Amino acid sequence: MKSVLLPVVALAMIDSVGRVLMQQRPQAKEHGGLWEFPGGKPESGEGPRTALVREIAEELGVVVDPSQMFEITFASQESGPDQRAIVLLLYGCRNWEGEPQCLEPGARIAWVDRAAMLALPMPPLDVPLARALAPILDSVMK
Numbered sequence: 001m002k003s004v005l006l007p008v009v010a011l012a013m014i015d016s017v018g019r020v021l022m023q024q025r026p027q028a029k030e031h032g033g034l035w036e037f038p039g040g041k042p043e044s045g046e047g048p049r050t051a052l053v054r055e056i057a058e059e060l061g062v063v064v065d066p067s068q069m070f071e072i073t074f075a076s077q078e079s080g081p082d083q084r085a086i087v088l089l090l091y092g093c094r095n096w097e098g099e100p101q102c103l104e105p106g107a108r109i110a111w112v113d114r115a116a117m118l119a120l121p122m123p124p125l126d127v128p129l130a131r132a133l134a135p136i137l138d139s140v141m142k
């Protein structure tokens, strides 16, 4: 039986001055042009951190250690793609190996501070995630 939930995982990569890396979705995709936290859907058998390690390597070419990730919050929506409810899990991390590059065709990436992050146009579930992240960015800047 197909699961009724579609889990999606996302990562807030936070640098030493309290900026976060955001990714703009390719125009041709659903929510095209909107900015989101990088990540994606776990593949069969993957846990959330394992899926994030893979997605972040594929999309940004950097290596993240699962033990360096911390849980921030989640957001959910009753009806997503193929009528399944989406549960979007946001993790954070302060350390990684490599310099992020945008490897997904048609996408863009940007380092943004708290104010710029909150001003970006985002898909609906990323909005509450960004609000929950804002005080964490503040605490890094202090």
Ligand SMILES: Nc1nc2c([nH]c(=O)n2[C@@H]2O[C@H](COP(=O)(O)OP(=O)(O)OP(=O)(O)O)[C@@H](O)[C@H]2O)c(=O)[nH]1
Binding pocket: 008, 029, 030, 031, 036, 037, 039, 040, 041, 080, 081, 086, 088, 123, 124, 125, 126
């Ligand atoms: N980040 C995010 N994703 C959302 C929201 N609402 C929603 O339906 N989604 C969907 O959740 C899925 C996220 O998975 P993904 O990032 O791997 O999607 P994708 O289209 O880039 O990859 P794909 O081509 O492998 O399907 C997408 O189908 C996306 O459209 C939302 O508010 N935020």
